[in-house]
Amino acid sequence: MISIEQAFEFIDQTVHALPTSIRPVVECVGHVLVSAIQADMDSPPHDKSVMDGFAVRSEDVTAGTKRLQVIETIIAGDWPKLALETGQAARIMTGAPIPAGADAVVMVELTETEMIDNNEFVTLNVDSLAAEKNILRTGVNFSKGQTVFANGHIVRPTDVGLLAEVGAARVATATKPTVSILPTGNELVSCDQFPGQGQIRNSNGPLLNAMAKGLGLSVTDLGVGRDDPDQLRELIERGLNSDLLLLSGGVSAGTMDLVPGILNELGVTQVFHKVKIKPGKPIWFGVLERNEKPTYVFGLPGNPVSSMVGFQLFVRAAIRKMMGTGIDSNQSVVAELTIDHQTRGDRPTYWPGKFVNDDTPVRKVQPLVWRGSSDLFALGEAEGLIVFPANVHESAAGLPVRFHPF
């Protein structure tokens, strides 16, 4: 039995990034940049007004001239035709380029205009005017050639504006893996059926499906594998067409646990089996090596919370590696326990918990009532997993603990 850290190391060594693909900028959210992105021009690309108003020479105001002749109107998208001489102004809209000669913009709310002999004049209702007022100079936001996103950045919706501004209309990112999901067990019936004696509904299948879809992956639902070697072999063979195959059940020590044997027959090499973690100890990980297109296989425990914890920690690490970023095994925050808590055993325990927001800067988490690895009820309220180290059996309220938000 290996440690959690060793499991992450094995995954990191075994799993490789998928090939790069090019996709439109709005489709690259959740994907990992495979190269840094540089600006191809300055931002803003020209000196521009940040207000609707009048571009003026501040020295005119300083010299006491507050009525100026309006020689031009410049809207965003225009290019100024005239340079401002002393005593002149240009009507200008937000975002429009500053005409030569102007060094400040007076906002429209502080101005009045009038027509005299077919000439338009503006009166500025200001006592003084600093040069540069309401002007954003070329390249102030960023300069041509500047790196705006590093290689390995995971694109978020709020990043897409900046990508578009620098012309990254099509973006090179690592491909996301395809996933097949195969829960196993004679006791499982579909969630649209009412279980008979000894049966339970298949909750692992929908759970793993939703978690994989939540990461933007394309999922193949293989149904339910029975404790029947032929049917199981056929389904596993189909699953091996995906980049990632997730099985659940069938990997513990019982006589009916057929999965490891069938995987071995099909050429899938075991990398590890059993990790010192609670819940989720009987997790199995292996790889089918094929030229350029390996399939990674996780055999997750049959109990749904064990399966979920295995996904959150280990499967997600493999997915991240395939997507071209680090496995990032440590995505957690530190928070204070709100109540005393007891754990048992000699394995690190990942316990369902939720944030308690009391409007202070101190992060707090509450361990939920939880009956163990078959108890999904606690997950309905949980916002993540609290880590209790091995052999720590009493944890007092106020203790800082690691919390892995979902």
Place this chain on the structure above:
Amino acid sequence: MISIEQAFEFIDQTVHALPTSIRPVVECVGHVLVSAIQADMDSPPHDKSVMDGFAVRSEDVTAGTKRLQVIETIIAGDWPKLALETGQAARIMTGAPIPAGADAVVMVELTETEMIDNNEFVTLNVDSLAAEKNILRTGVNFSKGQTVFANGHIVRPTDVGLLAEVGAARVATATKPTVSILPTGNELVSCDQFPGQGQIRNSNGPLLNAMAKGLGLSVTDLGVGRDDPDQLRELIERGLNSDLLLLSGGVSAGTMDLVPGILNELGVTQVFHKVKIKPGKPIWFGVLERNEKPTYVFGLPGNPVSSMVGFQLFVRAAIRKMMGTGIDSNQSVVAELTIDHQTRGDRPTYWPGKFVNDDTPVRKVQPLVWRGSSDLFALGEAEGLIVFPANVHESAAGLPVRFHPF
């Protein structure tokens, strides 16, 4: 000009939830439950073993009998055929039902079996055995009729296992809105072009598109509206076929700001225009009332960060209301500033910031270098928006502030 709180109130009063639709459980992530979900059976539905091992009568062990006759093998999905008598055991797999007579399970690792005269016997390598060991009793996780999710719950991937377990194979949720997006401005060119003199790339369109898709909405990209009343009217009319129309640009005070007039002509009633917020003051909100199918319209400012802030606060509130939940105007946490910070003006300021994780329970945020509403560069690093109240111009390191994570 109204306050942020008033804007939320107007949105809450104006916007109504979309009709309910029924979808498969794995497709309901991100959707809002329109009724509470109750368990239709106990969990577990029968007394079950949490280990692979042997079901026994603990009194046998207490009485000193550690070699028992194995009378049956029970795998998950089976129903026990025999009741255990004194001196008997049943081989049992994880999840399988406990046979009558048994009150404990000894894990397989603590047992040895042998065949004697075609009868199988198991020897338990245990010194003592407590009743209930390794047994999970019927209904311990939850009971038939118990509410497992409240009305209004937003389904997360980790909820799908519990939904499946209670038989919620098809789930009633409010429909998500369809959205049309129309940035306006003569200065805008597509992000796959190199801007000419006076031009900039359309960053708002892709940004708003990605943010709406990030909430799982279906998006229609209407291209770019020019400062041309006919073209603009045609595009706006198309956009009014969606549940939500997002415009950007064209709503400030300049002469070329045509949008409010066209919206008025098309029957869209203004609810508010201008909110006391920085950035994003010139935001416009209105509604086209139609029997059973209104369209809500936001005119967002042309500067991309203003547009993003308007989306994060106000558009998202409207979307949440349409999706059947509260507008939840206060999704924020309190965190300590890592550095001194200056703000100006008399409006509350939403400033790009990022978490600083120092492995303590104290949440910390760092305000980023940011040049104002046209500066998207800061967003590439930001993880949310720090709120600086109106008329507070100096905020010292260590001060608790509100932070709205993206």
